[in-house]
Amino acid sequence: MALTPLTDREISLVRAGLAIVEPHAADLTVYFYTILFARYPQVRGLFPDNMDGQRDRLLRGLLRIVDLVDDPDNLVRFCTLLGRDHRKFGALEAHYPAVGECLLAALARYADTAWTAEVEAAWTRAYTTAAQVMIAAAADDARSHPATWAAQIVRHEHRGHGIAEITVQPELPYPYLAGQYVSMLTPWQRKAWRHYSPANAPRHDATLTFHIRAVPGGRVSSALVHRAAVGDVVTLGPPQGDMTLAAAEDRDLVCVAGGTGLAPIRALLEEAAHSDMRRYVDLFVGARTAEELYGLDDMLRMAQRQHWLTVRAAVSHQHIPGRQGTLPQVLREFGPWSQHEAFLCGPPGMVEAAARILRQDGVPMARIHHDPLSDPVLNTSLVPARTEPESEYL
Structure with a gap:
């Protein structure tokens, strides 16, 4: 969907308005949902009983939209993901004006005298733009897929x-x-x-x-x-994520999995086996103790059948014969990985440490793939990638 970009003046006003209310973010989100449910009680059923996480989700969604307000292409991509994802909640086109009305009312309350007619007009246009993309994306998705x-x-x-x-x-x-x-x-x-x-x-x-x-x-x-x-x-809900073999082009792979993070790595290797892949894969599986090396035996059996797969395990909190240390430490020992495509999945701390080691080893950030470490639809990477601070994803 093509957008008419906001003007520089509108972008400036939107960002200035958010900066003013940001110190009151917690109160603003509580107030927003309070008036939304009071004015439109029929939408309460779309939301979970415990609203704490939902309030934080609203704020992070707003922050990302404002961050992308001067980047129309990625704004469309982000709002398209949001629109498709919101189908599973039961969101309908008629809900968007109600949300916009209450959002603007909440912003006006906490911006106080800084909420001028010009600021309100800029925010109205920004919200309307995002909502139009979400509505169009949901309608397009409904033509080919169920909501759930x-x-x-x-x-x-x-x-x-x-x-x-x-x-x-x-x-x-x-x-x-x-x-x-x-x-x-x-x-x-x-x-x-x-x-x-x-x-x-x-x-x-x-x-x-x-x-x-x-x-x-x-x-x-x-x-x-x-x-x-x-x-x-x-x-x-609908599948999400870009951590697929298509992202790796024709490079050899290094895969790092901790705990049940082995699941998507295992799926990737299974797909590779089905496709008769002609590249090599180094898989590192880590845990605190040998008993917690979940799924290792299955991967070792796969390695016996597939000559291109090498599997190594790392144990960080138990003295046993063989390789000992944290998964990132063991990963460093077997480098260099600068010519590889990397796939990481597991606890956030492990993913962060492994990505840091790979970057130090010369692997570009664009070749390090992992799922978002917090709310996926709000933090998923956008393609083509926008230049972001590394800390947003790691």
């Missing part, structure tokens, strides 16, 4: 250490690429979407397998591991 996919659990196996291997069968074909991630809604937590990566490349029977760890205090993950059973039905 119902998927029945057909296998549920405990793998130890609070991990379950869960296979689901979608009622309708679910198109995705190996390495992408999926948002999932369970029957036990209303409107609480969580993101998980399939551990397999697309199959002929269309089933997807997820490796899910019960996070301490995590109501969704704990329910999936300890409560879910064969026959239960979950809901899948």
Whole structure:
């Protein structure tokens, strides 16, 4: 969708307005949702019962839109992702004017006397522009895909250490690429979407397998591991992410996986095996202890069948024969990696450290692939990439 860019004056006013209200961000988001639900109670059902995370999500979405307001191409890409993603929440075209009305009212309240007619006009245009892209993207997506996919659990196996291997069968074909991630809604937590990566490349029977760890205090993950059973039905949102083999062109790969972060890496390697890939892959699997080296045996068996795959393990908190140290430390020992394409998945701290080592080893940031470390749709990278501070993604 083509946009008429905001003028320099409008961009300046939008950013100045946000700078004024930013110190009051927490109060502003509370006020926004309060008046939204009071004026339009019918939209309350679109949101989770616990609104704390949702308030933060609104603020980060606003910040990114304002950051991109002088970059029409990437603004369109970002708002397109938002529009498609919001279909799973049940967002309709009629909801956007209500949200805009209440957002402008909240901004006006906390900007106080700085909220002039000119500032309001600039913000109105900025919001209207973003909303139009989101509405158009949702309408376009609706022509070819459902908003969500119902998927029945057909296998549920405990793998130890609070991990379950869960296979689901979608009622309708679910198109995705190996390495992408999926948002999932369970029957036990209303409107609480969580993101998980399939551990397999697309199959002929269309089933997807997820490796899910019960996070301490995590109501969704704990329910999936300890409560879910064969026959239960979950809901899948559209696939997201660009961590696919297509991103690697023809370079050799270095893959780093920690914990259940092995899932998308495993899917990528499975896809590589199906495609008779003619490049080499070095896979590093890490954990705190040898018992927590989840999925290592499966990867070693794959390496026996595929000459192009080399698998190494790293244990950081246990003295055992063989390689010891954190995963990033072991990764450094086996370099250099400057000619490789890198795929990283696991705990954020591990991903950050591994990416830092790869950068120091001469791997350009554009060749280091990992999923966003926080809310995916708000923090996903945009293509072609905008020049961002490295800290935004790491």
